[in-house]
Amino acid sequence: MAAAWVNTATLNFLILLLCSDSPWSPSVQVSGRQEEEESVTITCSAPTPCPDSPPKLSWSLHQDPPHTMVTNTDGTFTTSIQQEMTLSDRHHGLQVTCSAVYPVSGGEKRADGSVTLRVEYSPKNTSVQLSGNTSLSVGESVTLSCSSRARPPVQNFSWFRLTSEGPQRVHQGHVYSLTFSCSTREQYFCQAKNQVGEENSPVITLGHEDASAGIGPYNIVKTCGIIALFSALLLIECLIQEKATTTLRQNQRAVSEDANYVNVECQV
Incomplete structure (x- = not known):
């Protein structure tokens, strides 16, 4: 066996x-x-x-x-x-x-x-929070803060202003405080960065209410309408004044003719 x-x-x-x-x-x-x-x-x-x-x-x-x-x-x-x-x-x-x-x-x-799983990833959902209103007057101050989720955490926040020559870095840090010193609108965004990658926030527009409204077709039509309305009112006022002047002249002529008639009767 x-x-x-x-x-x-x-x-x-x-x-x-x-x-x-x-x-x-x-x-x-x-x-x-x-x-x-x-x-x-x-x-x-x-x-x-x-x-x-x-x-x-x-x-x-x-x-x-x-x-x-x-x-x-x-x-x-x-x-x-x-x-x-x-x-x-x-x-x-x-x-x-x-x-x-x-x-x-x-x-x-x-x-x-x-x-x-412990996954490392680049910044996500990067956004800008504003303390106050986006419509600013010259001399007013505003504070912008940037937030994002990332792993590892964001190591660097940078702020950019859009110019005719492209984005221009204006500040580095989580919070950006500025005093508005321009009569036209300005556009900003923040960038969050860690060792995996980076992400930009949507652009936020700051400026005077009229400037921030822009000069789009709607605003052009609106402006033309206001001008036309004032022109019409001015024309009506001119017509009224002209009519009043014409009536006054007619009354003065009638009075003058009556006076001449009286003088003629007195001479007879």
Whole structure:
């Protein structure tokens, strides 16, 4: 009768699996740089004491991924699954869970393993907050503040004013206080930057109310309408004055004619 050979490590694991209340938890690892737009591979591995009845692994991401079984250097077996992902800022803080279900006598035993993604990403949702009104008069002060979310946090805030020659850097820092000294409108935006990238905020316009309104078609029509209205009123006033002058002259002529008539009667 031939002696049966059993790997000691496999036998020990079988005994542990049968005697414990729950099997070993699978191991979940991420390979690759966890940064936005980078591709990473997430691997879930679980010990496999019985190659003929390997554990069934599944992701919280999706179900029924392809399984791979490898033989370890100590003679034991490991079953694994993999998932490739292209990262974005939305994946930061995502917990990826892998479940291993082992077939055992009388049913199944399940264990879970997980990993939390820590994704670095460039500034997002960069915006400008204004303390006060965008309509300013010369000499008035205003404070602008820039906000953005990023990982790692924003390292540098810069402020730019739009000019005819392009954006001009005017300040560096989270908050920018300025005194409006121009009778025309001015446009500003902030830029948030960290080691991953940068993002610009929408442009904000500051200026006198009339200047900030611009000279678009609507304003041109509005101005022409006002001029036409004043012209019409002036014309009506001139007509009224002319009519009044004409009436006055007619009355004066009539009085003069009556006076001449009286003088003629007196001479007769």
